[in-house]
Amino acid sequence: MKNIKTFPEQKQSLPGNEHQMRPEPQIIRENYTGSGKLLGKVAFITGGDSGIGRSVAVHFAREGANVAIVYLKEDKDAQKTKELVEKEGQQCLLISGDLKDEKFCKSAVKKCHSLFKKINIVVNNAAVQFPQKELEKITASQLHKTFETNIYPYFYITKAALPFLQENDTIINTSSVTAYRGSDHLIDYASTKGAIVSFTKSLSRILAERKIRVNGVAPGPIWTPLIVASFDTLADFGKNNPMGRAGQPSEVAPAYVFLACEDSSYITGQFIHINGGELVSG
Numbered sequence: 001m002k003n004i005k006t007f008p009e010q011k012q013s014l015p016g017n018e019h020q021m022r023p024e025p026q027i028i029r030e031n032y033t034g035s036g037k038l039l040g041k042v043a044f045i046t047g048g049d050s051g052i053g054r055s056v057a058v059h060f061a062r063e064g065a066n067v068a069i070v071y072l073k074e075d076k077d078a079q080k081t082k083e084l085v086e087k088e089g090q091q092c093l094l095i096s097g098d099l100k101d102e103k104f105c106k107s108a109v110k111k112c113h114s115l116f117k118k119i120n121i122v123v124n125n126a127a128v129q130f131p132q133k134e135l136e137k138i139t140a141s142q143l144h145k146t147f148e149t150n151i152y153p154y155f156y157i158t159k160a161a162l163p164f165l166q167e168n169d170t171i172i173n174t175s176s177v178t179a180y181r182g183s184d185h186l187i188d189y190a191s192t193k194g195a196i197v198s199f200t201k202s203l204s205r206i207l208a209e210r211k212i213r214v215n216g217v218a219p220g221p222i223w224t225p226l227i228v229a230s231f232d233t234l235a236d237f238g239k240n241n242p243m244g245r246a247g248q249p250s251e252v253a254p255a256y257v258f259l260a261c262e263d264s265s266y267i268t269g270q271f272i273h274i275n276g277g278e279l280v281s282g
């Protein structure tokens with residue numbers, strides 16, 4: 001735990017900004033070739049301004065989808081994501097606001113639908129984390145913030161989007177390796193990530209009848225703004241997994257493409273573990 005900053009001592013405000021990160025995260029591999037796997041689809045992605053969400057937006061665009069991204073207030077990062085999506089020849093709707101507010105969630109989904117006239121892929125992905133070395137340091141206020149940001153919006157957004165989803169559409173939820181093996185410094189965060197696993201599995205059972213698939217991705221250490229707020233450098237981060245390094249967003253987003261497209265047509269209620277070789281079950 002020695003290189004971990006704790007909240008609120010950490011200097012950087014949360015969430016962090018990707019444009020200030022050094023080295024900059026890799027968003028997409030130069031040799032990633034799109035093959036129209038999401039041609040004509042519309043994706044709604046929370047936390048799409050930066051990190052994994054941005055990378056997912058760009059991969060989806062390269063595969064032929066238009067995207068709407070929701071973010072808190074990182075306008076500069078969001079603008080860059082929009083440019084990257086447009087470079088792929090696709091449209092990107094930016095929606096800034098607080099996902100803790102159900103009314104905002106409803107209006108965000110509505111905005112996306114009004115512009116694109118459909119929604120095919122929902123990616124629930126926004127989150128915060130506030131490292132604490134002891135359980136006693138987790139205040140009620142921190143606990144509320146972590147749960148209200150990390151899991152409540154998965155319900156709000158999914159409820160709002162469901163009326164628009166049709167056969168073969170998909171929902172993809174971002175959990176974390178911490179849901180499976182726990183975390184000594186992110187107890188509240190890991191608990192929300194466990195809730196996301198149960199939410200995903202429950203929802204997949206209800207929606208199977210409608211032929212809507214619900215899956216998730218459980219990343220390990222990935223170099224994103226969320227992490228800069230908790231760790232000092234890339235060198236410190238991800239050292240303890242079998243591959244001995246952190247992953248890049250570009251190594252995570254292709255799994256979202258797989259779960260969003262027809263290639264995963266017989267998979268629902270499952271998680272893909274992208275964590276540098278840490279063995280977890282479920």
Ligand code: NAD
Binds near residue numbers: 100175176
């Ligand atoms: P990130 O900081 O780039 O993305 C998180 C985004 O969530 C932020 O950009 C922010 O705009 C958004 N957000 C936070 N609170 C919000 C609110 N109240 N309203 C609206 N938007 C809000 O970090 P990331 O690492 O790409 O995180 C994406 C997902 O990946 C998260 O669910 C995170 O838990 C998960 N994850 C990340 C790692 C990792 O090592 N980076 C590991 C496991 C899981």
Ligand code: MG
Binds near residue numbers: 051071074
């Ligand atoms: Mg961000």
